[in-house]
Amino acid sequence: MTECEVCKWMENKKNVLFEGDKVIALLHPKPASIGHIIVLPKKHATIIEEVPDYVLPELFSVANKLSLTVFESLGVHGTNLLIQNGIPAGQKHTHMMLHVIPRQQNDGLNLMWQPKQGDDEQLTKIALQLEENSKRIGIFEEEPSAPKEVKATEELSEEDAYLKKALRRRP
Numbered sequence: 001m002t003e004c005e006v007c008k009w010m011e012n013k014k015n016v017l018f019e020g021d022k023v024i025a026l027l028h029p030k031p032a033s034i035g036h037i038i039v040l041p042k043k044h045a046t047i048i049e050e051v052p053d054y055v056l057p058e059l060f061s062v063a064n065k066l067s068l069t070v071f072e073s074l075g076v077h078g079t080n081l082l083i084q085n086g087i088p089a090g091q092k093h094t095h096m097m098l099h100v101i102p103r104q105q106n107d108g109l110n111l112m113w114q115p116k117q118g119d120d121e122q123l124t125k126i127a128l129q130l131e132e133n134s135k136r137i138g139i140f141e142e143e144p145s146a147p148k149e150v151k152a153t154e155e156l157s158e159e160d161a162y163l164k165k166a167l168r169r170r171p
């Protein structure tokens, strides 16, 4: 069995708000604020880089809609959509999650930072460093065709065979 605590939360199906083929959303059992939701890829992935391109749109769309839901249902003043990618970024679980954190004015959650003054020369240098490996990011990984489709074809060909047989039986 899985050793991932978050996979176990998914299996328990407690306080599930949405479940699709690829993504599940549930209330965080250890919330940062009231209504804290996590949206998870159903197939275990440790960091976002391991989540296939074809799963990410659903992950973000579900988070976006649940963000709207907490605005409407809980009367919150704002939300943070947050991914903690890696331990230095505050990641606490070995399963990638997109947090939807409801916010109230002066709720004391510390997710702010002081912006630094941008240095033109340094920004240009960093853009150059990133340029080469950024060239292929517009190529998205396609979802492998679903086994369901194969089955449908089999059923169709079975039906086809039956029809042919039936036709042959006719005088």
Ligand SMILES: [Zn+2]
Residues within 6 Å of the ligand: 004, 005, 006, 007, 008, 044, 045, 094, 095
């Ligand atoms: Zn997991």
